[in-house]
Amino acid sequence: MIKTAAVVGAGVSGMQAALSLADRGVKVFLIENTSSIGGIMARLDKTMPTLDCSICILSPFMLAVARNPMIEIMTLCDVVGAIKTEHGYNLEVLKRPRYVDLEKCTGCRDCMAKCPGKVIMPFEENFGRIKAIRFDFDQAIPAVPYIDKDACLYFSKGICGNCVKFCQKGAIDFEQQEETLNLEVGGVFLATGSRPYLPFDKTEYGYGRYKNVITAMELERLLSASGPTSGHVIRLNDKKEPKKIAFINCVGSRDLRTNRGYCSKVCCMYGIKEALLVKDHDPEARVTIFYIDIRASGKGYEEFYQRAKNSIRFIRGRPGELLELDNGDLLLRYEDTESQQPMEEVFDMVVLNSALVPSEGSEQLAKMFGIPLNEYGFFDAGGDPASPISTDNDKVFIIGACQGPNDITDCVSQSIGAVAKTYSIYGDVVERESKELPGTDKENPRVGVFVCHCGKNIGKYVNMDEIVEYAKTLPDVVYVEDSLFTCSESGQKSIKEKIQELDLNRVVVAACSPKTHENTFQEALVEAGLNPYMLEMANIRNQCTWVHSDCENESTEKSKDLIRMAVSKARLLDPLFEREVDVRQSCVVIGGGVSGMASAVELSRSGFEVSLIEREDHLGGKSYVTDPKYREIAKHLIDSVTSDENIRLYLSSQIVHVDGFVGNFDLTLDTPNGEVNANAGTFIIATGYDFADPSVDGYVIGGPVIAEEELVRMMDEERLAGKDFTFILCAGVRNKAHPECSRVCCISALRQIKRIQDTVPDANITVLYQDIRAYGYYEDIYRQVSENGARFIRYSPDSLPSIDANSKSVGVYDTTSSRTLKIGFDLCILERGAIPSRGTNELRQLFKASAAPTGFFAEAHLKLAPLDTAIDGVFIAGACQYPKTVEESLSQAISSAGRAGIIMGSGKYKVQPTTASIDEAKCVACGLCEKLCPYKALKMSEDGKHMEVIEVSCKGCGTCAAFCPSNAISMKGFTYQQEKEKIKALLRGVAK
Amino acid sequence: MSFEPRIVAFLCNWCSYGAADMAGTSRIQYPPNVRVIRFMCSGRIDPNFVLEAFLRGADGVMMTGCHIGDCHYIDGNYKTANRYEFLKHYLDILGIGADRLQLEWCSAAEGLKFAQSVTAFTERIRALGPNPLKEGGK
């Protein structure tokens, strides 16, 4: 067994897989072909539907990858060869030169300032900002630029060499050569993602020829505060702000002409997102989106779309062509499908929401690892819904958007699931090695101050001698040193030596940002036997010399202040320790549908004890009522669950009480045999959904009007009669009571239609719909059933179809032909939407977990922690989060089991040390903190006299401390005293 | 001597500290009057810290955090926003003046915005003159 893995592609899927593998104790080579980890998400401005700043949420994630000792980041690398071995693979990796030494470079960017630059990228060229030595984006990791050989004057003409001259660390190395590396790995995870298609071949839109036609990804760069225009949307030809902007959806997708029949899944939503951002930047801009269907299929997406309708014009229709006018404006010709009129309109700028297509190199990788490609060139997982990430090759997994366009949420959850599936390769999760941190003598502070010149980045802008002399006068400072680069090896060595030589017990480093370098210096402390929390940094570079470059006196004074502040806090620092709590090796799964069963089976397979709780007297959930295919899966799962000794089954049972925290939950069950007490290390909630009541939309089930499950039953029992079938979609949802889209009903309806078409050849099928949300490859079924004659009629939510069961007809206003139609039927099938299952609220309150506005369970973070709740150790799987297809539910169930398995397998849960703590003497037990804490980390003590901190649950935000009326809460690492001292030091000598 | 305001800025570790760092990597210049104190979340900004700063002679105080919805601890910044309103009242009552306190949301990509808000705030405080609690203050 080789406990190593190669993860190919360091986008969000690859990074998540790497982190999960590292958590299992597997050494990971994270192989990325660009210069930085981060993938597409790092290049986005905002994420939808929450409009979170993309890089804000991704940066901490990227840092976690970079800091993880089990992960080796290999940028500018490609896998060029693979030989299968007994234990896995031998990979040949080609490493291209960066021409900048990763060890030496400090990321100061002096070289970039001096690089004469040369523009090469077709898009950013218009802003003249591309340098030959550069970062792909500001927050790149590694934070070391690379040299683009094609753009560099040294390589093309043998001149310039400015970067070499100006680099103070001698980090530029033109001599670097390509290298071939060999890696021996147990498993390979392909996470090569997809890439935005550049629509040059859609000549009717003039991309590449017309200056003011750009792709959505390019607009994203314009919108980004760190993009080439610092967040200003301007036209490329005259740099004016566009006032009238059109977005065209589905450019290069749902389009057989370009051989891309699939739907790209995410473009509708990113189009809406960007449209809203444009409005946000310039409220006067008028924005129009041209669409075929708006596929708002994801949590919160429909509500997002509805909100957008207030300020954005939506026109249904695919524009036929664009013409560029003399002043750069664009004449757009289209047919409005609602009015069926040919129309023309002039826009200042046109944005193409282009498809996502397979990443370059997919074909080679597919060949290398023997993975089939589907007809569109994406990796094909083989379509077994029970194993969405495995391939026939049991050492290779394919995750994320390399299987087809996908959004961040699903990519993340899939990556975790893939890792959960690796028991056969890597065996059990290993117990995490816990490094014991050294303690430190708290008395008699002896502070050492290390001031960094950062080459000239600090040194040049301040009077360093003055700073050093000043630092020596500060209380308890016993040693001050300045060095060219404190972070360099010699710099760190000196810190270590001085700690030992002079018995320092506090260290202040005055240099750059703790966000990038705290870890480095903490390690130096540990190596010298000091507790890592005895470090305080003064950021005199990013927040002083770099931003006050032309006022040496002021910068010097400010640096002195910052150092004084740091020393004042350092004197009061306490050693902190990372505690660990033991974790019980058992999981309670709530809900016996396919999600819950799949989680249970997966956990049991990994050796954990599982209790599966179902409130009905049978297993299977809703899978019984939908598709025969799913019933098979359910049956199979029921067999596995009932024959599994590791799984204890509680039917007709419910949880009535939960207490405790991750690793150590206690619970009480109400079972037919009375109350049962149990305990658990983790929970998985998989309580699914209920059908919406169609009567709120005026539809009444009865006679020839049936729900989908009745149709399925009829087909199963071969008693389907008649040939006129009318489907009504969105029954009971997308209305005031339930504004959300249920996402899966369109797809389910399309499947039933296909089944009818297969069995009743002369069937007349009519579908009344609002939007057909056949995202991803489901578009293929949509196309098939339409080609087979199913008729699609679009109704407006303002005038719902009216069913007359007696005359077996339905009246509907067709928004496409603008006529009211009367359609006769033998059977009218209602596609009921999904709503939170009954009891969701009570369950939520038991766990103190939060709900989304729609009433479904809320995840800790929609994009990056889709399986977690805000409560550690409590995970969600399946449709209790929002409606999902069975395939999606299964995939998530496996992933959640993986998350729970990692915590339980390692046997320990690490508690981060900067938690709150309570001074019991001061606490008046008012309970305010308990109400404020989003993580439920505070509770009343048993005797009711004071509050207690559940350290395992505390994340250290400090909100409770800020609010505590009796000042009884202290934040470790940011105590009241420490911070007050800092404020005092800052303002020393000011108030007279 | 002309009046150089002393400004204390409380930043959350994630977005706003990231923005301040980015202002640095992008070399965006702003007046050197501000000194930063970092917390994990803007929710940690105890009103006592703000008052302490004013009582000790700060001429202005900035509270910054992630944009609403972006807080890394779910909703710490909502609480900060409420506290800000309350503190402004309080500062008026104390005679320090609500305009000496400023709340700003900055994402980690908004280095420019951070620099601009610091600049604007510094100018505002310069115009307001010294903290009235100080000698020489109005």
Ligand code: FES
């Ligand atoms: S973490 Fe930035 S405001 Fe809470």
